[in-house]
Amino acid sequence: MSAIIAIIGGTGVYDPAILSDLREEKVKTPYGEVQVQLGKYEGQEVAFVPRHGEKHSVPPHRINYRANIWSLQELGVQRAIATAAVGSLNSDMKPKDLVMIDQFLDFTRGREQSFYEGGEEGVFHLDVTFPYCRELRQALFQSAKRQGLNAHFHGTYVCTEGPRFETTAEIRMYRQLGGDVVGMTSVPEVVLARELGICYATIAMVTNYAAGISPNPLTHSEVVEVMAQNVTNLRKVIMGALKELKPERCNDCAAILKEAPVRVGRRD
Numbered sequence: 001m002s003a004i005i006a007i008i009g010g011t012g013v014y015d016p017a018i019l020s021d022l023r024e025e026k027v028k029t030p031y032g033e034v035q036v037q038l039g040k041y042e043g044q045e046v047a048f049v050p051r052h053g054e055k056h057s058v059p060p061h062r063i064n065y066r067a068n069i070w071s072l073q074e075l076g077v078q079r080a081i082a083t084a085a086v087g088s089l090n091s092d093m094k095p096k097d098l099v100m101i102d103q104f105l106d107f108t109r110g111r112e113q114s115f116y117e118g119g120e121e122g123v124f125h126l127d128v129t130f131p132y133c134r135e136l137r138q139a140l141f142q143s144a145k146r147q148g149l150n151a152h153f154h155g156t157y158v159c160t161e162g163p164r165f166e167t168t169a170e171i172r173m174y175r176q177l178g179g180d181v182v183g184m185t186s187v188p189e190v191v192l193a194r195e196l197g198i199c200y201a202t203i204a205m206v207t208n209y210a211a212g213i214s215p216n217p218l219t220h221s222e223v224v225e226v227m228a229q230n231v232t233n234l235r236k237v238i239m240g241a242l243k244e245l246k247p248e249r250c251n252d253c254a255a256i257l258k259e260a261p262v263r264v265g266r267r268d
């Protein structure tokens with residue numbers, strides 16, 4: 001099977017509008033079934049998975065991250081671009097800005113973070129010195145710049161457990177720790193993709209200033225509204241990046257596969 005690229009749609013990105021010849025596939029994984037849409041963009045096969053399910057029916061702490069990522073591997077995906085709505089902790093990162101996340105701080109609790117649970121699956125201590133794929137980040141950043149959008153090549157994503165928003169004190173602490181933006185989904189998604197040698201990048205759209213920085217209480221509808229107003233820009237950036245990218249994984253992300261124990265069903 002040839003390599004394909006995937007888009008993982010976050011809040012506000014529920015339909016694969018840029019793809020033609022769409023078809024739906026139910027992909028079986030050891031963690032459950034995942035509905036994936038497959039289509040074409042510029043002759044390139046692209047898979048689309050809405051992270052929260054259709055119509056945002058699954059909250060961040062209940063997402064079956066392992067099933068989503070394993071389904072991509074089943075389809076032969078070697079590179080994945082994820083979108084995310086985030087709150088900003090950094091006054092340089094304003095609502096509507098795009099951030100090509102390069103680091104995370106993990107404040108999730110009890111999420112399954114590995115495909116390797118010991119026993120037959122083996123034990124694997126994944127290197128996450130640089131968890132996000134630099135080549136994908138570069139392609140997205142350059143595409144955003146070509147569109148004349150405000151984009152940041154670096155940003156530390158604080159991943160909270162959710163589904164509630166944060167307290168003022170939490171945001172103050174995350175800021176002191178070096179966080180730039182806050183969201184609820186990048187971990188363990190990035191970690192799981194990396195375990196399978198899938199190049200993975202998150203293009204984050206700032207939808208609001210975080211709790212206590214924003215003068216108003218936060219609402220999910222505000223986040224969804226800002227995403228809806230700017231989703232066209234996000235799509236354009238992804239389309240521009242797809243034009244430039246080869247579908248095969250980069251050498252840095254491929255190197256993980258030399259380290260990981262071989263799991264049944266894994267595709268190299």
Ligand code: HPA
Nearest residue numbers: 085086087182183184210
């Ligand atoms: N906090 C957590 N997740 C978010 C936010 C926020 O302020 N904005 C968008 N997703």
